[in-house]
Amino acid sequence: MPLDRDAASADALLTDLYLDALLAGVVLDLTTVRDVTEGRGLDPALVRAAERLRHDLVRVHPSFRFEERLALQLAEAAAGLQVPLAVGGNGRLVPFPIPSAREGPIPDGADAARLFDLDPTIRRDRTRPLLIGGALTSAAISIAGAALVAWRLGRPGRAAPMARAARAVREARLAAATALPTIDPVTVRRRPH
Amino acid sequence: MARPVFGRVSVPGRASSAPAERPARVAHLDRDRPLVEAAQRDPLAFDALYRRYLAQVYSYAFYELGDHHEAEDATERTFVAALTNLGRFQERARPADGDGASTFRVWLFQIARNAVANQRRGRRRHPQVPIEAAALVADPLDLEGGASARDEAAAAWLAIGRLPADRRRALVLRFVEEMSTAEIAGILGRSEGAVRVLIHRALRSVAQDLGHER
Numbered sequence: 001m002p003l004d005r006d007a008a009s010a011d012a013l014l015t016d017l018y019l020d021a022l023l024a025g026v027v028l029d030l031t032t033v034r035d036v037t038e039g040r041g042l043d044p045a046l047v048r049a050a051e052r053l054r055h056d057l058v059r060v061h062p063s064f065r066f067e068e069r070l071a072l073q074l075a076e077a078a079a080g081l082q083v084p085l086a087v088g089g090n091g092r093l094v095p096f097p098i099p100s101a102r103e104g105p106i107p108d109g110a111d112a113a114r115l116f117d118l119d120p121t122i123r124r125d126r127t128r129p130l131l132i133g134g135a136l137t138s139a140a141i142s143i144a145g146a147a148l149v150a151w152r153l154g155r156p157g158r159a160a161p162m163a164r165a166a167r168a169v170r171e172a173r174l175a176a177a178t179a180l181p182t183i184d185p186v187t188v189r190r191r192p193h
Numbered sequence: 194m195a196r197p198v199f200g201r202v203s204v205p206g207r208a209s210s211a212p213a214e215r216p217a218r219v220a221h222l223d224r225d226r227p228l229v230e231a232a233q234r235d236p237l238a239f240d241a242l243y244r245r246y247l248a249q250v251y252s253y254a255f256y257e258l259g260d261h262h263e264a265e266d267a268t269e270r271t272f273v274a275a276l277t278n279l280g281r282f283q284e285r286a287r288p289a290d291g292d293g294a295s296t297f298r299v300w301l302f303q304i305a306r307n308a309v310a311n312q313r314r315g316r317r318r319h320p321q322v323p324i325e326a327a328a329l330v331a332d333p334l335d336l337e338g339g340a341s342a343r344d345e346a347a348a349a350w351l352a353i354g355r356l357p358a359d360r361r362r363a364l365v366l367r368f369v370e371e372m373s374t375a376e377i378a379g380i381l382g383r384s385e386g387a388v389r390v391l392i393h394r395a396l397r398s399v400a401q402d403l404g405h406e407r
Contacts, residue, residue: 008390008393009386009389009390011393012386012389012390012392012393013389015389015392015393015396016374016389016392016393019367019392020373023367023368023371043397043400045397045400045401046393046396046397046400048400048403049396049397049399049400049403050396052345052349052399052403053349053353053364053368053396053399054368055345056345056346056348056349056350057256057349057350057353057364057365057368057369058346058369059248059249059252059369059370060248060251060252060255060256060264061248061251061252062247062248062251062261062264062265062268066265066268067247070243070247070268070269070272071240071243071244073269073273074239074240074243074272074273074276075237075240077236077273077276077277078236078237078239078240078276079236079237081236081276081277082235082236082237
């Protein structure tokens with residue numbers, strides 16, 4: 001049995017080599033194959049059958065109408081699959097200006113505007129990439145929003161009128177409370193009507 | 194026929210000067226890699242892969258199902274599933290996969306195989322008899338040779354139509370799609386040796402059927 005199996009494997013390998021050559025369009029000298037395989041040759045019936053199948057089993061193409069309809073359907077599906085910009089799709093990298101420590105503190109005014117010059121040849125050493133349109137931008141905006149709220153809360157002088165009014169009422173109440181004399185709860189009596 | 198997935202990159206004349214312990218650089222040459230990566234970044238770029246493999250997938254489905262409408266349905270399901278799951282596709286090529294083979298193609302045909310199997314389970318139409326299918330693909334302009342060519346094609350189609358499903362599938366992938374044994378093994382989930390034996394036996398059956406017995 002093992003010998004039969006080996007012989008079948010050898011025949012199958014030989015057929016496979018022949019098919020490789022046939023499908024590659026190589027004109028194969030079968031006598032060479034026989035020599036290489038030490039006398040074992042390809043069955044001529046197999047060779048004829050392979051050539052016949054090579055000729056008759058043609059690739060079937062779909063209709064142009066079907067091709068374009070499916071292409072359109074796939075394009076629509078692909079558009080639906082595109083990752084939204086806010087979560088990291090289609091981002092582009094632009095340099096984000098970072099002042100280096102050796103150059104001192106961030107200059108203000110016109111000098112600060114110079115930092116945002118995106119020309120990489122000028123400030124390559126002071127920039128790091130920032131993904132615009134993607135997750136980093138989204139996160140940066142969130143952080144910026146939180147920082148803005150914190151900054152505004154930390155600057156009472158520039159609060160909204162309603163906030164100023166509320167704060168004024170609260171401060172007035174606190175002042176009134178501190179101005180009242182301390183009352184011993186034991187001595188407090190309800191007035192008779 | 195397509196080939197190298199892996200190939201050694203060597204510069205002529207520099208091999209002798211290179212240090213002996215330095216291993217040869219191995220470059221991966223999967224032909225679909227750029228297109229797959231582009232489509233994974235932007236699903237709209239999937240169109241290039243679709244155009245490249247539409248005819249192959251459709252043809253495979255047609256040989257399996259024997260009906261144009263069913264082949265269209267299976268093709269549609271295959272490509273929609275491939276597009277949807279492309280993010281999960283990982284290239285796992287091996288040197289044994291052969292020259293120019295594409296692991297994407299193997300993956301795509303695995304999907305097609307499942308789509309065809311599902312289509313077959315739910316089929317309502319009767320498949321076209323091979324002689325009708327052969328008539329559809331015979332050259333309509335060759336009026337003189339048309340009849341005999343059609344007869345020969347029909348005989349070949351009938352012969353493979355009579356094969357067991359796994360043998361027929363292997364022959365179609367080998368002859369129509371011109372796949373390597375390694376690729377067919379990947380699609381059918383068998384070893385390369387098993388696929389070689391499968392094709393050899395299938396070919397022998399076809400030879401007997403076509404009247405070419407020893």
